Amino acid sequence: MNIVIVIDSLVGGGAEKVMLTLAQEMVSKAHNVTILSLAQNIEYDIPNTLSVESLFSGRATKVDRFWQIKKNVKVLETWFEQKLLQLGSIDLVLSNLDRSNNLLAKSKIENIHFVVHNSVNAELARQKKLGPFSYLYLKRSKQNLNGKSLICVSKGVEEEIRQSPLITPSAMTTIYNPFNFKIMNEQANEVNINIPTSPYLIHVGRFAKQKRHDVLFAAFAKLDKKYKLVLLCNKKEKAFKLAKQYGIENQLIVPGFEQNPYNWIKQAKALVLSSDFEGLPTVLIEAIAIGTPVVSTNCNFGPNEILTEELSKYLVPTEQSDLLAKAIEDVLIDSPDMKKATILKKVSADAVADQYLAMAR
Template sequence: MADSIPKPRIAFFVSTLTAGGVQRVTLSLAGGFADAGHPVDIVVTQGGGDYEKHVPANVNLHVLEPSGILQSRWLAWRTARIPSAVLLKPVLLPFRSSRVLRHIGSLAGYLIRHRPAVLVSGMSYPNLVALWARNRAGVPVRVVVVEHNTLSQTIKRVRSRWRWRYLPAVLRNAYRQADSVVAVSNGVADDVAATTGLPRAAIRTIYNPVVSSALTERGAIRPDDDWFNPGMPPVIVGIGRLTSAKRFDVLIRAFAALRAETRAHLLILGDGRERSRLEALVRELGVEDSIRMPGFVDNPYRYLSHADLFVLSSDYEGLPTVVIEALACGCPVVSTDCPSGPREILDAGAFGELVPCGDDEQLAQAMARTLAAPPDRERQRTRAQTFSVDASLARYREVCFDE
């Protein structure tokens, strides 16, 4: 009889389905809840994107329409419930505020029409929109906000955009209205508490859902690339958006130093605004014959499963999904000891060397040591199970439905 009772609807709000760690996490959670029998919606502010075709068949996709700039400012003012207009400066004053803020009204309309029991959102600005849309809608929906990155580092890197200086106070006020505040690592949770002033005890850590049988199956496919043929030099892989925070320039310089001593290839998977600058650096260092940058690929796991080394060179992260994916594929790992995530994932260096951020010389040395004495691949895979989809879903059920 209990099986006939419909399970509550859960909605996931993310700005777009353009390639990124937040998007992969959203798809994994949405698919997991749908497979468990919940009606599931993914709500986005913009259609298209690399991952739209990966939305599970049993998950509904809703694309919101934006309001005009003036109307969105008015809605933010009416729904934020912030006692001081000063705190709303980053929302009300800039002519070009974050695009996602223009969807408060349409997200409220979605909540009124579809009445999900829970709305899970990810990243700072979508989290604000989720909370303010609930205030606008006036319907009973549990809102769970998730922080994926170290907020202090994000603010530091965009310090020229003055409105970000006001963001911690806005988030502190808004997150007090959330039913649950989640961080993807203990490092992110510590940083959110320190940056916003929220009590650390009010922030729960839930690791991202990464490892699944589907990942293993996709990783078993051999790359159609002559670099992976027997007898070829070792292949080093870097994966991520080509942005300044990922510091692929450091990886390229480290690889050039390594390449001067030994034969090797570097494959960087991903795309972004830094592409032309990175390609110029490759030419400057004279390693065009040893580095490929093919852009976004649909199945990075087959490269990780057959590569000799994965390297993360970021200046900051939240919980870098790709490091977990590398472990799950059995791939040796070297990472910068950036805030936050790599140290937690790699258990303080037990499952991969950690090096200082921005130091291409030490990165090159760690890469050489790992290639010379790679870790046991099965041990890497076992460590990755800490970040399984099933473990993450169990924790999200607790915060979503008080189970």
């Protein structure tokens, strides 16, 4: 089959990584995959087996604004028309993130499924704090999904949409994010001389309000001072500025974006997620798959679908730094066997790719 994956950019984010993993697995099954990035921003190393094209020069921050959207929808449709002439057919189109969704939702392109990577309600609540224009833009973006076929990355996200009047999709299903365990474990064993030899905890994620680094830092400040805290994130200066407020700046290590985060995660004593909301936090599953203990806020959505049975004791309420610190202390003492986690059976790249391929007409 011929598959096109459309996404805002290929910067170092979770949705971007998920789609790269999915594309690689589809290619390994002898399908033809093109990733269309609206922007030219690419941080990930792209395997030779993948075809990546950019639609617009530079960043894509305003491609879906009302004064440009008609013109840019036409640019998108023209790209698809040329691709259709080249390939003969396009069997499946996957749209990811708001700008891509906004263009594709207003286009005449067929066979589109829109992948919902986050809690819609939580995104809107966060955006409301940024002012009425930001909120209205995001609300309209979500409403553009009305009458569309949605793929949710967790059952929590699907259930939220079903219970809310905001979006009425034509169809909706849940498909968990794909993980290539073989590649992850190979990369986890790669030598990296920059990884500290002293004991450390790790947090992987953008330096954004959603990720609640303030809660993470407040919890970390309560722990034994022998530990370092590694952040694999952007905005290094902002991270150190906030860390200073909690007196932990001398324990902080911020190497920035890493093409291979797995060897950093494997050598950590534990990985901590402190978010207010997620869709399906990829990094929790990655850590579990390579055997690193995890602690997470029980945010909407995903963590309680990942940390089940005996691992559920390492879930804590959001915004509770004291409880987060206690759970980190517990997991460091317990050192649980993460490889027994039942989620691992549900997220293999092979099985997930088959589910996506079954969506094709």
